[in-house]
Amino acid sequence: MYIEVKQLVKTFGDYTASDNVSFGIEKGRLIGLLGPSGGGKTTILRMLAGLETPDSGDIFIDGKRVNDVPAQRRGIGFVFQSYALFRHMTVFDNIAFGLTIQKRSKRDIKARVTELIELTGLKGLERRYPNQLSGGQRQRVAFARALAPEPHLLLLDEPFAAIDAKVRKELRSWLRATIERIGITTIFVTHDQEEAVEVADEIMIINEGRLEQKGSPVDIYKNPHTPFVAGFIGESSQLDNPASLKGFEDELPDAKAIIRPEFVEIGRPGEITTPLAAESGVVRGVFFRGSSWQIEAQIGSKSVSAYRSLEKAPLKAGDEVLVLIHRLYLFNDKQSRIVENAMKSDPMPYSI
Structure with a gap:
């Protein structure tokens, strides 16, 4: 060196x-x-x-x-x-x-x-x-x-x-x-x-x-x-009790999760590729980011965000949507790891 x-x-x-x-x-x-x-x-x-x-x-x-x-x-x-x-x-x-x-x-x-x-x-x-x-x-x-x-x-x-x-x-x-x-x-x-x-x-x-x-x-x-x-690099939000989400039920029940917008899809029912793995949510905010929209949605007590192409029909606050979480960064006091949604058959590629 x-x-x-x-x-x-x-x-x-x-x-x-x-x-x-x-x-x-x-x-x-x-x-x-x-x-x-x-x-x-x-x-x-x-x-x-x-x-x-x-x-x-x-x-x-x-x-x-x-x-x-x-x-x-x-x-x-x-x-x-x-x-x-x-x-x-x-x-x-x-x-x-x-x-x-x-x-x-x-x-x-x-x-x-x-x-x-x-x-x-x-x-x-x-x-x-x-x-x-x-x-x-x-x-x-x-x-x-x-x-x-x-x-x-x-x-x-x-x-x-x-x-x-x-x-x-x-x-x-x-x-x-x-x-x-x-x-x-x-x-x-x-x-x-x-x-x-x-x-x-x-x-x-x-x-x-x-x-x-x-x-x-x-x-x-x-x-x-x-x-x-995980929380410092890129945009992210933290979720408590991630084991309550579809596809993550068996993962570290005492863990917290960090989630990035590119890990999430938010859309109308016909737009989500794996609807059975998705959560029901409500749009709480829509923000223009130049090349895309950033959509904030509420899933029960949890809030997540995702990017949405300008080519898709716009969403607005109050719209009912499906929220598909592809992966999470899970951690507790002893360990941390990235996990994929177990209900999905195809892994989502990283977007950097």
């Missing part, structure tokens, strides 16, 4: 930001640290960078223990959420800053900065100052500045948080393509699931200072290891 973290612990007073966290990252991978705000993601990133000192545990980069190595000697590029550009410096000088500190020759600095300006799409902006740039352009300058000293590892702390939604989406695609082109090992912090799924090779779910799960976006989505991951 290129990066190895072993039993990393960091506390701030009564708050545990990193609780015996261990993981390994292969060289060249693009990793997303995903989780709720305050879960410990940025603290882990800052310990890797040398900006925070762990209370215990070890950090290895390329086989070398770096706990006592100063941040400036770890060979790491860091991009802050706030960009942290020097306001009195031009784009060229901001990118050149780290090279100047390294006392590179003017010729080398010019060649490297010119290369990065081309790479990051900043040509023609070299003489502008940060206040003359858009948010997306400033982020590209911060990215180029972090890459200028040719680091071995790149760390990004919520790199798109301060950018509007349209530009953020464009920059995500640009970032992934650029990092693939360079081949640098990269870890970025985000609380945006869509961002993590779109950009990362692997995701690490961090919650309350603990690593809940590590894996590819598809693996984590399809096979959550903990109730937190």
Whole structure:
């Protein structure tokens, strides 16, 4: 492994930001640290960078223990959420800053900065100052500045948080393509699931200072290891007493269930493929989601939701419907698993 973290612990007073966290990252991978705000993601990133000192545990980069190595000697590029550009410096000088500190020759600095300006799409902006740039352009300058000293590892702390939604989406695609082109090992912090799924090779779910799960976006989505991951990834709702539902009567009678809209069909009687496995329900809400409707329905005391194609006849609040639950994520204090509706003969494919 290129990066190895072993039993990393960091506390701030009564708050545990990193609780015996261990993981390994292969060289060249693009990793997303995903989780709720305050879960410990940025603290882990800052310990890797040398900006925070762990209370215990070890950090290895390329086989070398770096706990006592100063941040400036770890060979790491860091991009802050706030960009942290020097306001009195031009784009060229901001990118050149780290090279100047390294006392590179003017010729080398010019060649490297010119290369990065081309790479990051900043040509023609070299003489502008940060206040003359858009948010997306400033982020590209911060990215180029972090890459200028040719680091071995790149760390990004919520790199798109301060950018509007349209530009953020464009920059995500640009970032992934650029990092693939360079081949640098990269870890970025985000609380945006869509961002993590779109950009990362692997995701690490961090919650309350603990690593809940590590894996590819598809693996984590399809096979959550903990109730937190099942509830955090994608849209979901929690149901009590799932054993009262058709097709799930024999499953963990003391369990609770997490259910996602794509696990459910809601429709009129003639539209449901296996009506004998469906529950009777009433539509409580209909919401337009752009490419589909999101339908909320009541089954007795339980509430579930599902997506409905715009091509189908619309439903409205108060309509009586059938609700077919294809699968549930069940959990209790001892175990958790995904189960299929036992009354259905054909499994429903995942939709991601």
